[in-house]
Amino acid sequence: DVSGPFHSAGFNLIGKKDGGTGFAAATDKKGTIVSPLNPMLSLKGLRDNGGPTQTVALVAGSPAIDKGTSAGLTGTLTTDQRGFARKVDNSGIANATGGDxxxxxAFEFGAH
Known part of the structure; x- marks a missing residue:
């Protein structure tokens, strides 16, 4: 899924990290060619999930749920790509260390 050197600021989900050397952050969720990480996205693919642009929805059980942070490089992100509230903290899922x-x-599971 990636290739070459880079530096990750964390909170990424990568199916196969083989070929990329920058995923050193403990908050990066990563798989390998031998054991890929399934992001558990909607099988319906890119579609209208509300908002001004199409998105691919997360499904229940996705390893992306509650494993990020709303602290963006240019300030706190308050909405997802659809314009829905960015932080829906699911009580049954532990947050990533340093996450919120x-x-x-781009899609916040459970946001409406």
Missing amino acids: GTDIG
């Missing part, structure tokens, strides 16, 4: 319950990616 935000989901990894």
Whole structure:
């Protein structure tokens, strides 16, 4: 899924990290070619899930749920790509260390 050197700031979900040397952050969720990480995305693919643009939804059990942070490089992110509340902290899922319950990616599971 990636190739070459880089530095990760953390809170990424990568199916296969083989070929990329920058995923050293403890908060990066990563798989390998031998054992890929399934992001558990909706099988319906890119579609209208509300908001101005199409998104791919997370499904229950996704390793991206509650494993991110809303602290963006230019300030705190308050909404997902659809414009829905960015932080829906699911009480049954432990947050990533240093995270705040935000989901990894453009789609916040459980936001309406």
